[in-house]
Amino acid sequence: MSLKLPALRFNRTFAFGAALILLAAGVLIGTLSEQAYRAQKLREIEIQAAIVAESVTAPLMFNDTAAAQDLANALAANPQVRAVSIYGADGVLAAAYRRIGDDTALPTRPEISEPRFQSAFAEITRPALRDGQTQGFVYLRFDRDSVVARLARYAAIGLLVIMAALVLIVAGAAQGALARANEELLAKANALADTNAQLNKEIEQRQEAEEALLQSRKMEAIGQLTGGVAHDFNNLLMVIAGGLRMLEKQNEERRAKAMEAMKQAVDRGAGLTRQLLAFARRQTLRMETIDAGRQLTGMREMLERSLRADILLDMAIAPGLPPIKTDPGQFELAVLNLAVNARDAMQKGGLLTITANAAHGGRTVEVIVKDTGTGIAPEILERIFEPYFTTKQIGEGTGLGLSQVYGFVQQSGGDVRIESEVGHGASVILSLPASDEPLPAPAPAPAIETAQRPRAVLVVEDDDGVADTVQSMLDELGHKVTRARSADEALQFLSRDGGYDFVFSDIVMPGGKSGVELAQDLARTKPTLPVLLTTGYSGNQDIDQRYPVLRKPYQIHELQAAIADLMRRSAHP
Ligand SMILES: Nc1ncnc2c1ncn2[C@@H]1O[C@H](COP(=O)(O)OP(=O)(O)OP(=O)(O)O)[C@@H](O)[C@H]1O
Ligand SMILES: [Mg+2]
Structure with missing residues (x-):
């Protein structure tokens, strides 16, 4: 890109030319007025000469030289007259006057001439006529203005011309x-535009x-993710498969052990999917207004159990x-x-400090988890939030902890x-952004009877295997179960029999129909009937808060x- 400026209309040559023209005009004006x-x-x-000639004719006619001399003397009163000479008709000098200081000799004989300028004066010779x-x-001789006086007359014009010329010259320069x-x-500007273009190219x-x-990082992360998930789930499946074989053997002690191992494996698998979903941001958050301080204080015992004895916890x-x-x-x-x-980073013990305070003038709450461990090398700092990025040994870390933290924080704004x-x-x-909403009033402690009272439950589940499991759990809790395989079937049961405590x-x-649609139907037809939903996968679009x-x-x-929660809510909506 290059820039163009508009062509200049006023240049130096023009200025000098104009100055010259002005000077010439000045000289011309001067010359003309000199001529005038x-x-x-x-x-x-x-x-003047005509007047003098007229008045001198009479004395000359009568050869009265004294009267002619008087006339000449009278002309001394005119300051411009330098000298006068009067001649008779024969050309002989009859009378004369010459101002003191005029050192030019008077003509001895008259020579008729038009008025004319000499270098220092002006003169004229003319006849005195009668009839x-x-x-x-x-003969008359007059002063002419001195050069200085003449110059002074044109000084103003000259000055103006010179000033104009100067202004033009300065403007031109x-x-x-x-x-x-x-x-x-x-x-x-052009160089800058070039640099800018270059810079843009480099940025691109x-x-x-x-x-x-x-x-390529994403591909690497996906590779690690798939490998890691497969590895972890294989281990869990092995535990469960092995456990199932143990169960077949009917040895009481081994059965108990296998059951415990299987329970742990299932817990771990559930934790894994939770973390994965949180990272993939598909986990629906159950948003509540909470007091972070109270939440953290309530975690103290659990945190201490997760740490080692050589680690001090300070909160x-x-x-x-703010909530x-x-x-x-x-x-x-x-x-x-x-x-x-933090615990894993402090293998030789140390101090774990958890602080919570308001920041940004109360617009956020900052929770800081600080340790005195190994620290994080700058070259891995930008990768630690990636799922499955870990520096730990296989079996010691999956690399999902910080991705859960990241996903959770993002979803919380x-x-x-x-x-x-x-x-x-x-x-x-x-x-974390502070909320304008007030904290909910603490729920009254649930009456044990309410939580444990046997209930009539309508279970809606299309998968028989899952339905069996749910039924056995509900049986164990003492509830009475009716099973429906679809939302429509459930609606039929409900229209025949209103005696269910919840769905x-x-x-x-x-x-x-989905479970959510069923719940929405029931909200219209049976608004007092509580509905509890369940799902293994939760895309946000499926959920009704x-x-x-x-x-x-x-x-x-x-x-x-x-x-228990559902019953409490329906008792105190
Ligand atoms: N407080 C810390 N001090 C030093 N390094 C840390 C700290 N927190 C995280 N890291 C580094 O970040 C990596 C990723 O952490 P992340 O919590 O995501 O996974 P993990 O702890 O390795 O495994 P998981 O949490 O799934 O058991 C860790 O392996 C470790 O190298
Ligand atoms: Mg971790």
Whole structure:
């Protein structure tokens, strides 16, 4: 790209030309007015001479030289007259007057002449006539203005002309300098435009390179993810497969052991999917307004159990924190993941500090988990949030902890950053937006009877295997179960028999109404009938925040808690 300035209309040559023309005009005006002055002067001389000649005729006719001399003397009164000589008709001098200081001799004989200028004066000789007869001659010599006086007359014009010329010259010179500066500016602007274009190109190239790098990182992460998931789930499946074989052997002690190992494997698998979903951001958060301080204080015992004896836990929770809106379960999981990371980074013991305080003028709550461990090397710092990125041995870490933290923080509308110095520990700072909503009033403690009273449950589940499991759990909890294979079947049962305490329905049932649609139908037809939903996979679009959802796989105590919660809610809506 190159820039163009408009052509300059005023240049130096023009300025000098104009100055010259002005000077010439000045000279011309001067010359013309000098000429006018001379013509005027000569006419004056001529008139004067005519008057003198007229008045001298009588004395000359009568040869009265005394009267002629008186006349000549009288002319001394005129300051412009330098000298006068009067001659008789024969050309003989009759009378004369010469001002003191005039050192030019008077003509001895008259020689008729028109008025004319000499270098220092003007003169005229003319006859004195009477009735066409020459009676004598008159010679007059006048002062002419000095050069200085004449110059002074034109000084004003001259000055103006000179000033105009000067202004033009200065303007011309300035214009020249301006034009040069403009050219330089133009050159610089063009150079800048070139540099800018170059820079843009480099930025583009850099972006392309970064995208390529990102893409290859993504591929690497996906590779690690698939490998890691396969590895972990294979291990879990092995535990469960082995356990099932043990169960067949009917040895009481071994059976118990196998059952325990299988339960742990299932817990671990459930945790894995939870973390994966949180990272993939497909986990629906159960948003609640909570007090982060109270939540953290409540975690103290659990955190201490997760740490080792050589690690000191220090919690500093600022009083009166603004409430935040988040999923309390995910919040706790994130803090736990950070605490476990800190523990693993402090193999020789150390101090784990968890602080919570208001920041940004009360617009956010900052939760800081700080350790005195190994710190994080700068070259891995930007990778640690990737799923399955770990520096730990197989079986010691899956690399999903920080990806859960990342996914959770993103979904809560906050951000996370890490400050770390190798050898001096690391701090993870969760910054969560404060909520305007007030904290809910603490729920009244559930009456044990309410939670445990046997209930009539309508279970809606299309998969028989799952339905069997659910039924056995509900049986064990003492509830009375009716099974429906679809939402429509459930609606039929409900229209025949109104005696159900609540409906427990799967969300995704291919080929028919979903659990959410069923719940929405019931909200219209039977608004007092509580509905508990369950699902193994949760895309956000499937969920209606009005209904509680129990995530699969769940254990019997979780089901029990969910039912108690459901009953409490319907008793105190
Ligand atoms: N506080 C910390 N100090 C030093 N390094 C850390 C810290 N927190 C995380 N890291 C590094 O980041 C890596 C990724 O952490 P992340 O929590 O995602 O996975 P993990 O702890 O390896 O495995 P998982 O949490 O799934 O058991 C860790 O392997 C470790 O190298
Ligand atoms: Mg971890």
